[in-house]
Amino acid sequence: MKTRLSIRSRLTLWHLCLLALTLSAFSLALYAALSDQVYRNIDERLSLGVAGLRPPGSDSEEDTQRAIGRVTGFSTRLIDPTGRVLGASGLLLDAPLDQAALDRAQSQRGDFRTVTLAGNQRVRVYAYPVQHDGRATGYVEVAVSLSSADATLRSLALILLIAVPATLTLAGFGGWFIADRALRPIDAITRQAQAISEQDLHRRLNLDLPDDEVGRLARTFDAMLARLDAAFQRQQRFTADASHELRTPLTVIKTNIGVTLNRPRSAKQYEAALNQIEGEVDRLARLTSDLLLLARTDGSSPQAVDRQRAIDLKALAEGVAAELQPLAESKGLTLHCHAPAAAIIQGDPDQIHRVLFNLVENAIKYTLQGGVTIDVAPAAAARQVRVMVSDTGPGIAAEHLPHLFERFYRVDAARSREAGGSGLGLAIAHSLVTAHGGTIDVQSEVGQGTRLIVSLPAAA
Numbered sequence: 001m002k003t004r005l006s007i008r009s010r011l012t013l014w015h016l017c018l019l020a021l022t023l024s025a026f027s028l029a030l031y032a033a034l035s036d037q038v039y040r041n042i043d044e045r046l047s048l049g050v051a052g053l054r055p056p057g058s059d060s061e062e063d064t065q066r067a068i069g070r071v072t073g074f075s076t077r078l079i080d081p082t083g084r085v086l087g088a089s090g091l092l093l094d095a096p097l098d099q100a101a102l103d104r105a106q107s108q109r110g111d112f113r114t115v116t117l118a119g120n121q122r123v124r125v126y127a128y129p130v131q132h133d134g135r136a137t138g139y140v141e142v143a144v145s146l147s148s149a150d151a152t153l154r155s156l157a158l159i160l161l162i163a164v165p166a167t168l169t170l171a172g173f174g175g176w177f178i179a180d181r182a183l184r185p186i187d188a189i190t191r192q193a194q195a196i197s198e199q200d201l202h203r204r205l206n207l208d209l210p211d212d213e214v215g216r217l218a219r220t221f222d223a224m225l226a227r228l229d230a231a232f233q234r235q236q237r238f239t240a241d242a243s244h245e246l247r248t249p250l251t252v253i254k255t256n257i258g259v260t261l262n263r264p265r266s267a268k269q270y271e272a273a274l275n276q277i278e279g280e281v282d283r284l285a286r287l288t289s290d291l292l293l294l295a296r297t298d299g300s301s302p303q304a305v306d307r308q309r310a311i312d313l314k315a316l317a318e319g320v321a322a323e324l325q326p327l328a329e330s331k332g333l334t335l336h337c338h339a340p341a342a343a344i345i346q347g348d349p350d351q352i353h354r355v356l357f358n359l360v361e362n363a364i365k366y367t368l369q370g371g372v373t374i375d376v377a378p379a380a381a382a383r384q385v386r387v388m389v390s391d392t393g394p395g396i397a398a399e400h401l402p403h404l405f406e407r408f409y410r411v412d413a414a415r416s417r418e419a420g421g422s423g424l425g426l427a428i429a430h431s432l433v434t435a436h437g438g439t440i441d442v443q444s445e446v447g448q449g450t451r452l453i454v455s456l457p458a459a460a
Helices: 005-050 063-071 099-108 147-195 213-264 267-297 313-330 349-365 398-403 413-419 425-435
Strands: 073-080 087-090 110-117 122-134 135-145 308-311 334-338 344-346 371-380 384-391 440-445 447-457
Touching: 005 122, 005 135, 005 147, 087 135, 087 267, 099 110, 099 122, 099 135, 122 147, 122 425, 147 213, 213 267, 267 425, 308 313, 313 334, 313 349, 313 371, 313 384, 344 447, 349 371, 349 425, 425 440, 425 447
Parallel strands: 334 371
Antiparallel strands: 073 087, 073 135, 110 122, 122 135, 308 344, 371 384, 384 447, 440 447
16 A cells, blocks of 8 residues: 655654755755855965066076065966976976966966866866066966865865754654644644544634634635535434334324224225325325425536526516416415516426415415515616515414424324325425525514515526
8 A cells, every 4th residue: 555644744844855955955055155155265376376476588597486486375387488497396396287278378378277286186277377568478387276265165065064963863753743832733633633533523623723724724714614514414314204103004004094994984984994095195195296396406506407498587476376266266265466567586486386376375384364475676686576475374483483394393283184294394395595696585574464474686
């Protein structure tokens, strides 16, 4: 299996590589600059050294030797135009004569060269052509040993060769320590996250961290845990409620079948039992259909809904009102639809029909007298269409309003079952409206009726 380095190791290695490149470049630049400066100073000293010598041929040989002796700190050599050495001292006594260097000195008005003598001793030599009264009188060579300069540069190189690895070693330990300190909060997050299971999603990290990358990570993780906890709790409630809702009709069916088969019955009794079973099966079918619809719409975004079809909410609301008019009349209620002008949105007509049908049917079921009104009009917000379903029912207490769109939530469980509801109508409406990029809100007071307001984006 391929072994991968930890983040701490990778951070330390990257830190060391960058530091090594920086120190290497600095060391090379320092060595090159100091070397250039040392040799430049030597060349300047050699250039000044020729000032103490008189041109060869202008004095006697004794005077020439005395002139050579007066130049201190350098080795000197005087050469006539023919290449004959007139006098020499120090290192240049045994140095070979380089005619090519003299020719370069003649053409370039001076030439610097490095000569290696016996015993690998390096010498810097400066050759300079001399003229007197307009004629060439020969050459002057001045030399100095490079031993001191080479020793200085070797010492510098040795210091750098020791200092750079030592610095990298210290930096490696320091980088490891810094990386460990920087990643320690992440280790704490990892350990606490590993200790959290589905049974204790209520736990939080609650780390006291600054507002940096790690701090934001910890807070984001806490927020994610909160969302997961809320979703898990909703899932548990939904599972329990769905199991209860499915168990009730199944229990009724099982009981009816058992009672009917317990002893012989008349044809009417069998028919009554079958009718009751059929009603419970219809309830099961509606509940199953509602659950499947909620499962399909869970997590749907506005982009996931087919919004290519134009929908006239005026016509749709009037159609829903016509469908539910018999139900309203059977309860002695009035049902009015106010839609003064066409209101066009884009979406799935069947889903929007289901939203309006659920809202209006729900309002009719729980209104004992008076009537239900459907209003379709542009909303106050830009490019929004509003559908408002109002009833004259008993209203809903304020403590129930935040939970009205939760699945299987009933303000009055007994009345809801009597009305044949599954407790999913408003939850389905909320899910479908959200999937279309809209919002649904409720306004109600006890004894004042209820108003459900749906806002949907108008068509472009």
